[in-house]
Amino acid sequence: MEMIPSRRRSRKFFYFFCLLALLVVAIASLAPWLAPYDPLEPSMYDSLKPPSSDHAFGTDRLGRDLLSRILYGARISLAMTLSLVIAVCAVGTFLGAVAGFVGGKLDSVIMRVSDITISFPSMILAIAVAGMLGPSMLNAGLALAVVSWTKYARLSRSLTLKIVKSEYIAAAVVTGSRRPYILRKYILPNALPTMIVTAAMDIGTTMLELAGLSFLGFGAQLPTPEWGVMLNEGRMYIQTAPWLMIYPGVAIFIVVSIFNLLGDGLRDVLDPFRNE
Numbered sequence: 001m002e003m004i005p006s007r008r009r010s011r012k013f014f015y016f017f018c019l020l021a022l023l024v025v026a027i028a029s030l031a032p033w034l035a036p037y038d039p040l041e042p043s044m045y046d047s048l049k050p051p052s053s054d055h056a057f058g059t060d061r062l063g064r065d066l067l068s069r070i071l072y073g074a075r076i077s078l079a080m081t082l083s084l085v086i087a088v089c090a091v092g093t094f095l096g097a098v099a100g101f102v103g104g105k106l107d108s109v110i111m112r113v114s115d116i117t118i119s120f121p122s123m124i125l126a127i128a129v130a131g132m133l134g135p136s137m138l139n140a141g142l143a144l145a146v147v148s149w150t151k152y153a154r155l156s157r158s159l160t161l162k163i164v165k166s167e168y169i170a171a172a173v174v175t176g177s178r179r180p181y182i183l184r185k186y187i188l189p190n191a192l193p194t195m196i197v198t199a200a201m202d203i204g205t206t207m208l209e210l211a212g213l214s215f216l217g218f219g220a221q222l223p224t225p226e227w228g229v230m231l232n233e234g235r236m237y238i239q240t241a242p243w244l245m246i247y248p249g250v251a252i253f254i255v256v257s258i259f260n261l262l263g264d265g266l267r268d269v270l271d272p273f274r275n276e
Helices: 003-029 066-102 104-118 122-133 137-163 167-174 179-215 227-237 243-270
Strands: none
Touching: 003 066, 003 243, 066 104, 066 137, 066 179, 066 227, 066 243, 104 137, 122 137, 122 179, 137 179, 167 179, 179 227, 179 243, 227 243
């Protein structure tokens, strides 16, 4: 009897943060219409103005409106984060499923490459790769992809090894189904829910890592209105103009928290017995 109230709470929790996530996406999509000023247009007469009725979040050292830059920064951060998570999840899931289902030398090669990758601290390796590729948002995304796909591949492989022991897989083999058909029809669809939950819970972490690379100078570059870049630029004025770090930091905290809690809610909805 306790299962139904718990499931309802899980669904309400998920729906609430799903609405918040959709609101964030909507705000980011409507940034050109919501932003009161051009985020790239400097105005030296308005340099380092504190929050006021004209500039709700204040201005930066070049007089650019901070609210407008944060709104446009949401577009950049969300677009890059979601694209990266989807791509890494798709590639890692496919490679892991192929490794687990085919086995043999292919499995050994994929898993040894994965072992080599995870033997290094992920952020250090991402910084090294981004440093070799050169500073840009695209290269920062590629660097994170290099260090992130292994988790999805190993999880997908373990799920595949469990799925291939099922009776319906044995029946499909007996009836003459080919390997690509079994992989596409049975293995990937059964592994997909777990992989989606994992990807949803990684959105916040990926956004933080992208902002971290930009903050360190390996991601987006000035004058791009990206949150990590804005934090890096504002740290020089932490005592005289603290709003330059406060508002981008709060934006990162809010958006990352929403997507982390959304991932938790999705996990509970797909596995309602977790809280029992």
